Amino acid sequence: xxxxxxxxxxxxxxxxxxxxxxxxxxxxxxxxxxxxxxxxxxxxxxxxxxxxxxxxxxxxxxxxxxxxxxxxxxxxxxxxxxxxxxxxxxxxxxxxxxxxxxxxxxxxxxxxxxxxxxxxxxxxxxxxxxxxxxxxxxxxxxxxxxxxxxxxxxxxxxxxxxxxxxxxxxxxxxxxxxxxxxxxxxxxxxxxxxxxxxxxxxxxxxxxxxxxxxxxxxxxxxxxxxxxxxxxxxxxxxxxxxxxxxxxxxxxxxxxxxxxxxxxxxxxxxxxxxxxxxxxxxxxxxxxxxxxxxxxxxxxxxxxxxxxxxxxxxxxxxxxxxxxxxxxxxxxxxxxxxxxxxxxxxxxxxxxxxxxxxxxxxxxxxxxxxxxxxxxxxxxxxxxxxxxxxxxxxxxxxxxxxxxxxxxxxxxxxxxxxxxxxxxxxxxxxxxxxxxxxxxxxxxxxxxxxxxxxxxxxxx
Amino acid sequence: xxxxxxxxxxxxxxxxxxxxxxxxxxxxxxxxxxxxxxxxxxxxxxxxxxxxxxxxxxxxxxxxxxxxxxxxxxxxxxxxxxxxxxxxxxxxxxxxxxxxxxxxxxxxxxxxxxxxxxxxxxxxxxxxxxxxxxxxxxxxxxxxxxxxxxxxxxxxxxxxxxxxxxxxxxxxxxxxxxxxxxxxxxxxxxxxxxxxxxxxxxxxxxxxxxxxxxxxxxxxxxxxxxxxxxxxxxxxxxxxxxxxxxxxxxxxxxxxxxxxxxxxxxxxxxxxxxxxxxxxxxxxxxxxxxxxxxxxxxxxxxxxxxxxxxxxxxxxxxxxxxxxxxxxxxxxxxxxxxxxxxxxxxxxxxxxxxxxxxxxxxxxxxxxxxxxxxxxxxxxxxxxxxxxxxxxxxxxxxxxxxxxxxxxxxxxxxxxxxxxxxxxxxxxxxxxxxxxxxxxxxxxxxxxxxxxxxxxxxxx
Numbered sequence: 001x002x003x004x005x006x007x008x009x010x011x012x013x014x015x016x017x018x019x020x021x022x023x024x025x026x027x028x029x030x031x032x033x034x035x036x037x038x039x040x041x042x043x044x045x046x047x048x049x050x051x052x053x054x055x056x057x058x059x060x061x062x063x064x065x066x067x068x069x070x071x072x073x074x075x076x077x078x079x080x081x082x083x084x085x086x087x088x089x090x091x092x093x094x095x096x097x098x099x100x101x102x103x104x105x106x107x108x109x110x111x112x113x114x115x116x117x118x119x120x121x122x123x124x125x126x127x128x129x130x131x132x133x134x135x136x137x138x139x140x141x142x143x144x145x146x147x148x149x150x151x152x153x154x155x156x157x158x159x160x161x162x163x164x165x166x167x168x169x170x171x172x173x174x175x176x177x178x179x180x181x182x183x184x185x186x187x188x189x190x191x192x193x194x195x196x197x198x199x200x201x202x203x204x205x206x207x208x209x210x211x212x213x214x215x216x217x218x219x220x221x222x223x224x225x226x227x228x229x230x231x232x233x234x235x236x237x238x239x240x241x242x243x244x245x246x247x248x249x250x251x252x253x254x255x256x257x258x259x260x261x262x263x264x265x266x267x268x269x270x271x272x273x274x275x276x277x278x279x280x281x282x283x284x285x286x287x288x289x290x291x292x293x294x295x296x297x298x299x300x301x302x303x304x305x306x307x308x309x310x311x312x313x314x315x316x317x318x319x320x321x322x323x324x325x326x327x328x329x330x331x332x333x334x335x336x337x338x339x340x341x342x343x344x345x346x347x348x349x350x351x352x353x354x355x356x357x358x359x360x361x362x363x364x365x366x367x368x369x370x371x372x373x374x375x376x377x378x379x380x381x382x383x384x385x386x387x388x389x390x391x392x393x394x395x396x397x398x399x400x401x402x403x404x405x406x407x408x409x410x411x412x413x414x415x416x417x418x419x420x421x422x423x424x425x426x427x428x429x430x431x432x433x434x435x436x437x438x439x440x441x442x443x444x445x446x447x448x449x450x451x452x453x454x455x456x457x458x459x460x
Numbered sequence: 461x462x463x464x465x466x467x468x469x470x471x472x473x474x475x476x477x478x479x480x481x482x483x484x485x486x487x488x489x490x491x492x493x494x495x496x497x498x499x500x501x502x503x504x505x506x507x508x509x510x511x512x513x514x515x516x517x518x519x520x521x522x523x524x525x526x527x528x529x530x531x532x533x534x535x536x537x538x539x540x541x542x543x544x545x546x547x548x549x550x551x552x553x554x555x556x557x558x559x560x561x562x563x564x565x566x567x568x569x570x571x572x573x574x575x576x577x578x579x580x581x582x583x584x585x586x587x588x589x590x591x592x593x594x595x596x597x598x599x600x601x602x603x604x605x606x607x608x609x610x611x612x613x614x615x616x617x618x619x620x621x622x623x624x625x626x627x628x629x630x631x632x633x634x635x636x637x638x639x640x641x642x643x644x645x646x647x648x649x650x651x652x653x654x655x656x657x658x659x660x661x662x663x664x665x666x667x668x669x670x671x672x673x674x675x676x677x678x679x680x681x682x683x684x685x686x687x688x689x690x691x692x693x694x695x696x697x698x699x700x701x702x703x704x705x706x707x708x709x710x711x712x713x714x715x716x717x718x719x720x721x722x723x724x725x726x727x728x729x730x731x732x733x734x735x736x737x738x739x740x741x742x743x744x745x746x747x748x749x750x751x752x753x754x755x756x757x758x759x760x761x762x763x764x765x766x767x768x769x770x771x772x773x774x775x776x777x778x779x780x781x782x783x784x785x786x787x788x789x790x791x792x793x794x795x796x797x798x799x800x801x802x803x804x805x806x807x808x809x810x811x812x813x814x815x816x817x818x819x820x821x822x823x824x825x826x827x828x829x830x831x832x833x834x835x836x837x838x839x840x841x842x843x844x845x846x847x848x849x850x851x852x853x854x855x856x857x858x859x860x861x862x863x864x865x866x867x868x869x870x871x872x873x874x875x876x877x878x879x880x881x882x883x884x885x886x887x888x889x890x891x892x893x894x895x896x897x898x899x900x901x902x903x904x905x906x907x908x909x910x911x912x913x914x915x916x917x918x919x920x
Binding site: 007009011013014080081082084092110111112114151154155173174177178180181182183192376379380381382383384385420422423426428429432 | 467468469471473474540541542552570571572573574603611614615633634637640641642836839840841842843844880882883886888890892
């Protein structure tokens, strides 16, 4: 194989690192719906959120107008440790698929946390530090977000308390140890440390925990410990804002070689990667400057966009968080136990939910055995061992490339490769041993979950 | 912190990828001693080695004269998937240590195999493929080499049989699954598949295996399976040749900014990384053009350079391999069970052994708790989770930087960061739990091992 003019990896220089995040909300005609107080149904304002979130992050959360928000120098300095991340031309995958399509992927796994989560972790930790706080609390499931936050806190000398879903804490001791290496305290959730944890343990003594429950505990810990605030790795507007660095770099790298994508693909759990990757492209689309097909890929076992309801729902199981309007499967929804990867959150970021509702994004749900087939093929030809989450995007990108093979179209496909799968080998092992199955929730199961959606005072 | 003119990461372009490997033997006045036939004491020539090694690799193994050996285009194309690798200025570490020294590290962990081993794996697999072979056999301990070789073979469509030390096979199932993801067959060693394996199992029914024993099995499997050859990830001259790409890139990146190192540091097990990293610098030193301090860092629990004998010894436990003249602890030497990382081979590459013998390299042995302290500090400030092996070099680099702090000298220190520690979290866990101890072999233990060094016919 010989390489054309476009290099295998397009690296931007440190000078080309974006100077500002791009806030896609500024260009949205229909803004994402505000967070609501679950008791009163009133929109949550700056003062309502101060007990839980850092001040500057609340400002970013509520700011639907400012298009460009400068990235502080200290965050840019940290970004330089692993950014700009490479945009890779998937020459080997193209050859393997024998497709006329040109495939690119933005690789966010080239940092120790192993995923894009670090982009927002450092920003959130920085604003907490600048506010003079002692530390932050958070939850983690598979552990990518907890790892990223631990790294960021270690760098800034900030305390970091992670509530880790108990089943992951026990079954993924390596992730736990990475967080401990970075100095974080890691508590299996539900724990006896919080009221909500004790309540859940009393009601369900044998529970192995859930993400929604760990969120409730982390929020409670932040509210009750002076000098602490809660931080979250996805879903929120502020997180998508920080993750816009992915899309801005991608666009800058493509522009450098005059490449215009036809399709942009990302996996979608809470929406942090997809929201960040597409942001500048979506901006052009919203401003009517250029059109792109944008494709969200979700697991068939947790299909919030393709089968969820667009409604106000709780962000957590303990129902202590504000209500967010989003595509949701219901805050009590838990994917089947045989679901291997992440992307298991019951709802989708309000920004992406609104864009999807407005027809600006497409969505597709894929089954996990097909996802791991794509992951393995990708690993063998492209040499990167992908995280199961990221492999949802690989699957969809391959499917689009194979369609091009049929039609002969030379489309340009860009997808987000959010992270590496080093800590997911148990899932790969299941796949190798033929022990992986697909489970798709039935309509009845989803309906039962929808029936528990909250009644919002003043809304109907 | 603000960054000076030198960027945090120096990336070379793909055009700057070296076009040829550099063979340091061409500039050595005292060449490394030849491999000997253990039965006759005669030097092994091309024909003697053909049953076990690929033809082209034997030529490279025996070539002590050609300084530049072109890198075939196909290998360069593969290298482009992850090379040139970054040379990182350790600004954060310098600040943390408050040292006037300038510290750089060449990071070889930015590929899925997680280490520099891939540089030689792709070369060896390529020559095997070009010779029309069906596959290759090898051994792996911790699994870095086996992973690298599996990746390379998957890329080229070559079969890959890995004999994995049984204790690692059972205790490191994730590494095993990565290799399976890349399509390799992985057999716990000793196995019933080979004569030597059966013999060892009969003599030591409960054995958990050793690297030397896995080498014997892999060599036997190559010799007995038509279309197969044996490949090795370290020690051999050919491996150091391939790894020269590390040093060539490092030198090119430093030259670009007019930086001349005072000290070059690498961890040393079999010597593949250190040999590669130092090669062009050693070339200048051998040719009298410039002087550098070069420092090999080894574990105090497996101190082949600092406490070994410079003598002919077997490369494997089964004594089926040729004899190599090297610093060795004896082919039966096995590091204490509480030794956590790699770097556990009993001997050192003949090239490095000769250079050390000639006073061109210094060596230091470090204890593992000190190594993990350095690893954790490095992870927290530089954001990369280092492999235990690589952390030996970090330890020594930090010690040198701290000496500069005392003396006020602004030395330039370059070290090799060979890989990432994602699969070594069990060792980190031990360290966090205070369960890690240091064991240094006694003089009596080493003497007992030296007493079993082979008597070579015709040599005394």
